[in-house]
Amino acid sequence: MEILRHAVLLVHLVGFAILFGAWVVEAVGQRRITRLQTLGMVIAAVAGLALAAPWGISYDLNYTKIGVKLVVLLIIGALLGIGSARQRKSGTVAPAIFWLIGILTLLNAALAVLWR
Ligand code: HEM
Numbered sequence: 001m002e003i004l005r006h007a008v009l010l011v012h013l014v015g016f017a018i019l020f021g022a023w024v025v026e027a028v029g030q031r032r033i034t035r036l037q038t039l040g041m042v043i044a045a046v047a048g049l050a051l052a053a054p055w056g057i058s059y060d061l062n063y064t065k066i067g068v069k070l071v072v073l074l075i076i077g078a079l080l081g082i083g084s085a086r087q088r089k090s091g092t093v094a095p096a097i098f099w100l101i102g103i104l105t106l107l108n109a110a111l112a113v114l115w116r
Pocket of ligand 1: 012016019041044048049053057066069070073076104105108109112113
C-alpha cells in the first residue's frame with residue numbers, strides 16, 4: 001500500500017512538473033496558455049485528491065494545508081479556463097492571468113514542501 005501511495009505521489013509530481021515546465025517554456029517565450037499546462041493541472045489534481053485520503057500512511061495528514069492547496073488549484077484551473085477562452089477570442093492572455101498561473105503553481109509546491 002505504501003509503495004502504491006509513493007507511485008501516486010510520483011504521478012502528482014509529474015503533473016506539477018508538466019504544469020510548471022510548460023508554463024516556464026511560455027514565460028520565456030510567447031506567454032500563452034497551452035494544453036500541456038491544463039493537462040499537468042488535471043494530473044496534479046486527480047493524484048492530489050487521491051493522496052488527500054489517508055491510505056498507506058502511519059501519520060496524520062494536514063487537512064488545513066490540503067484544503068488551502070485545493071483552493072489554490074481551483075483558482076489555477078479557473079485562470080487557465082478564463083485565460084484560454086480569452087486567448088481563443090483575442091489571441092493574447094492578460095499578463096496578470098499568465099503570471100498568476102505560474103506564481104500560484106509555485107506557491108502550491110512551496111506550501112506542500114515548507115508547511116509541515
Ligand atoms: C498545482 C497544484 C499542486 C502542486 C504544485 C502540488 C505539489 C506537491 C508537492 C511538491 C508534493 C510533495 C511534497 C512532499 O511530499 O513533501 C505534494 C504532495 C501532496 N499533495 Fe500536492 N500539489 C498540488 C495540488 C494538490 C491538490 C489539489 C491536493 C489535494 C486536494 C494535493 C494534495 C497533496 C497530498 C495529500 C500530498 C502528499 C502528502 C503526504 O502524503 O504526506 N496537492 N504536492
